[in-house]
Amino acid sequence: MNSQTKSGILVIGIGNPLRGDDAVGRLVARHLGKRNVPALRVLEHDGEGASLMEVWKDEKVVMVIDAVSSHTEPGTIHRFDAASEVPQKRLFQASTHAFGLYEALRLARSFGQLPPRLIVYGIEGKSFGIGQRVSDEVKDAASRLVDRILEEAELESRI
């Protein structure tokens, strides 16, 4: 085992708190943070790609949560495993960054710098207008995802 890699799970909640449902990643991170689970380290992040690559660089297990806009039902939770799947661009089309999560995932893969386990959760947003209101469907999805992550964290800790 590489002594440089960190233990436990890093959870990164990505989002812009001023763009409606785009805040949901941070919302999930905040809820998880309050649960004070020892094996979970939680971070809120603005989604800038180069910085993401730095943040997850020495991690063993990472979970990233972000809002997505892919014409599915608002509140749908998409999940994909970055280690085994190539990200679909359509899920990340709505990024406000020229170099965001999608680019970070692809570059990290090209550089051989993807953490061994990296799960991305995308919550389908309903509206991304200016303001701090998160839609009800998206808030519900955030709660469901918190529970799901806690379960998954429990399973990960047994691997």
Next chain:
Amino acid sequence: MKDKTIKVDYLARVEGEGALIVKIKGRRLTDVQLKIFEPPRFFEAFLRGRKYSEVPDITARICGICPVAYQMSACHAIEDAFSVKVEGPLRELRRLLYCGEWLESHALHVYMLHAPDFLGYEDSLSIAKDHPDIVKRGLRIKKTGNEIVSLLGGREIHPINVRVGGFYKIPRKQEFAPLIENLKWARDAAVETVRWVSGFSFPAFERDYEFIALQHPGEYPFNEGRLVSNRGLDINIREYEQHFLEEHVPHSNALFSRLIGRGAYFVGPLARYSLNFDRLSPLAQETAKAAGLGSTCRNPFQSIIVRSVEMVYACDEALRILDNFETPDAPAVEFEPRVGTGYGCTEAPRGMLYHRYRIDDHGLILDAKIVPPTSQNQKTIENDLWQFVEANIDAPKDTLQWQCEQAIRNYDPCISCATHFLKLVIERE
């Protein structure tokens, strides 16, 4: 007679978004419109009534990639109004901060936004698949720039440590030490970058531009100097509005800037370089010459070389400043606010950025004028496109479309400076 309309509705790889319409009738170019779909900027309006001390933080929000430029132009303008001089170690630290911003902005543009055009790749992600080490190098140079801004600015994006008169807090000398090794690496990497890009294929495209940049007797310009051109302009920055005019053009929400009596002009790395070559550090000059550049450059496609040379300079200058580092007596100069009008011109990565503020006797802003580099270049970009398309009118549509996009990217336009950005839908004919 066949008409061609090339519509690039979504300009990939510029910060912010925009659109281009090119209309061809037979073999004749009939129209070129660089289109910005954003509502007009309101920053100038909502700065009214704000306290002078809030201005650097508010204007920093105009741009996510060059907030330091806005803070520097704002601070210098307000200091001008209050007759405040920031000199000595504080002045050096401001230059250091700007080095950081130039480094990260130029590295991002060269590697992630511009290089793919020359290499025939769709984007930098595709380059990374074949040449991961090259893209890694670019990101690491960018990171070095970010580290400077983080340390001295207090935060990577929208620094919180900049204020009128100087800074809120100066990091201790030891805190700067780790930057030195990184900058030495970055300097070598920047030299390697110049070598790399100088090997690209450049269209033989040159125009007789009027270049506008700051000029200072003792240094390559960042925050201070006179405004000069290669056609005889040589003015105090306070005379800017007597020589330059901003006007709305019907098809665009952006403001087009022109030199009164002369028309379009060109700001940015090519302008700075062509007007200030002998102020570059010896290494930067050498590297430029080795890349095949003369002391002026009028080919906007070669801006990628010039940006890379400026990265070498930024590393050299940052190392020089850190080598001579002296802790300032105080983080900021003391001053009394007063009624007046102040002017600031500083060289953002994309070119000269002008701020002007009128301040009342309570230190509140009466009115503001902010002219970003991209709005100053818009007419020139459009003019480039006319000439470029005319010369390549028989090229297949896909090729011409891609080349037009590339011609715009030469300017590294920060379109969200000229207006805010909105989402666009791609329509294909």
